[in-house]
Amino acid sequence: MSNLEEISLDEWLSVLKPYQINSIKTLINIHGEDKAAEIWISANGPSNIAQFGGIHQSTQPFFDNFKTEFKKFICGHPDYDSYRIQLNSESKVINTIYVSVISAAIGATLGFAAALLAPAVAILLSAVGKMGIKAYCTGFNTDPPVIIKRDE
Amino acid sequence: MNLFTQIVVTIGRVNPDGVQMLGTGFLISNDGKIVTTKHVVGIDNARLVMLAPHIADINQYQDTADNRCHPIAISVIDIDPLKDLCIVKADIRFEGVLPTLGSFDEINVGEKIGIFGFPHCVEGRRVLTFQETEIGAKILLESQGIKSKHAVINTQARPGQSGSLIFSPRINKIVGVLLGAYASQSGVIIAGINPNELNQTTQCISAEYINEML
Numbered sequence: 479m480s481n482l483e484e485i486s487l488d489e490w491l492s493v494l495k496p497y498q499i500n501s502i503k504t505l506i507n508i509h510g511e512d513k514a515a516e517i518w519i520s521a522n523g524p525s526n527i528a529q530f531g532g533i534h535q536s537t538q539p540f541f542d543n544f545k546t547e548f549k550k551f552i553c554g555h556p557d558y559d560s561y562r563i564q565l566n567s568e569s570k571v572i573n574t575i576y577v578s579v580i581s582a583a584i585g586a587t588l589g590f591a592a593a594l595l596a597p598a599v600a601i602l603l604s605a606v607g608k609m610g611i612k613a614y615c616t617g618f619n620t621d622p623p624v625i626i627k628r629d630e
Numbered sequence: 631m632n633l634f635t636q637i638v639v640t641i642g643r644v645n646p647d648g649v650q651m652l653g654t655g656f657l658i659s660n661d662g663k664i665v666t667t668k669h670v671v672g673i674d675n676a677r678l679v680m681l682a683p684h685i686a687d688i689n690q691y692q693d694t695a696d697n698r699c700h701p702i703a704i705s706v707i708d709i710d711p712l713k714d715l716c717i718v719k720a721d722i723r724f725e726g727v728l729p730t731l732g733s734f735d736e737i738n739v740g741e742k743i744g745i746f747g748f749p750h751c752v753e754g755r756r757v758l759t760f761q762e763t764e765i766g767a768k769i770l771l772e773s774q775g776i777k778s779k780h781a782v783i784n785t786q787a788r789p790g791q792s793g794s795l796i797f798s799p800r801i802n803k804i805v806g807v808l809l810g811a812y813a814s815q816s817g818v819i820i821a822g823i824n825p826n827e828l829n830q831t832t833q834c835i836s837a838e839y840i841n842e843m844l
Contacts, residue, residue: 497842501712501776508775517774522669523714524771524780528813528827531641531653531670531752531792540673590675591706 482607485573487511490600490607493574502597511605515598516541540588544595547584548602553615558583576603631688631760637728638746638795640681640756641666641718642701649679649701651756654747654793655718656804657728658840662720665840666793667809668709671716678704680720685758692757699756708843712773713835714809717843732803733838734781739765743783747794747808761785766831779836780809787811787832796834806834 487506491499505514519541523529551558561583565576581592581599606614637657641664642649653670657663664680671678679701685692704718737743745761763785770777783796787808796806813827 495708495842497710497839501710504776505774518711521711521774523667523712523809524773524778524833526812526814527714527771527810527833528824529667529669529714529792529810530787530789530808531667532672533652534669585675590673591709593707594709594711 482603483610485604485607487601487604489573490577490604491597493577494597494600498597502601506601511601515601518597518601519544519594540590543588544584544598545602547587548580548599549615549618551580551583552606552611553618557587573600573603632686633726633729634746634760634795634797635685635688635758636683636726637724638748638758639664639683640699640748640751641670641704641793642679642681643674644677644679644701648697649681649699651681651748651751651754651790653752653790654795654808655680656746656793656795657724658731658804659844660724660728662722662724663707663844664704664718664720665795665807666716666718667807668711668714668716670793671706671709671718675706678706678718680704680718681756684756688758688760694755694757697754697756710839710843712776713778713839714773715807715835715839715843717840729797729802729804731837731840732798732801732805734765734768734779734805734836735838736801736803737765737798737805739767741765742799743805744797744799745783745785745787745791745794745808746797747787747791749788749791751790753789755790769833771833771835778839781806781834781836782812782831783808783834784830785832786828786830796837804837806837807840809833809835 581595585592641655642651655664655666682700704720708717766784767782771780794808798805811827812831
């Protein structure tokens, strides 16, 4: 995953369906990249509509969880070792495979569709490429949390 | 008319007590692709099912005391969260001829449309219901700065009808998907209902956006 910086935002977005590309580019123009990813994952259609189905849930915790899992994936957390091995077997970064594998991996962890995650994954991969993996992962700890034992 | 008994289905989720019905969906491909809304499916991808059709004739009496069903697993294959649309897929094969997808561009204000869906299914009542009304207005609705084509239809809808199919008998096409009712926040909830949602301005999105997702 060392040459992410060679891929532009447009190349990352090119793996998406045309309607997704159009929507994401509009969101980026209005809100910027990071906010566009958040809006895509958290949006629930036009406002002022009383929706007649499903179970109403807040999507905010889901976006925060998504960002946490994305960081774990990029920064070497053992939860995603098998997926990273799969990606590292490619001789170079192939944007289509990266977006689909990372979306599927995080979707499996969080229990949501890879199809929803893919545009947000593409945006965040572009951001990591611009920043560099080392800078993006500064301060990230791959060790599992230490459990504090309390006396019974 | 009986075709719709086979292609309009209930979407639900399997839980320890059985199937919790979440809303309506409809078949749009012979290999089992089904359209519903994003909010029907929600953010949890697990244990989603469609319920296989329970009647073959729209004139048949639907036994509301019969709570047996045949759930078929579905998986989410695409979601447009800005337009509140979702495509799911079941491992089924439909051998009939399906209505094609159209657009609100193709019909006029005042024209008759038909609605097929499952009002009250979220409350455990499974009744495939046909309603007829007219297009009251064509509108653009904005979601996060992106506008898309919708229509106001002149009827009241209730929970369970999200994902219902809107059909034009004149052009013989599916022209829209029911999303819900216009409702500003009233600040008052009575028995779980925002009084502002009790109106005859039901909001539907144009079916043309489904094609982009397939």
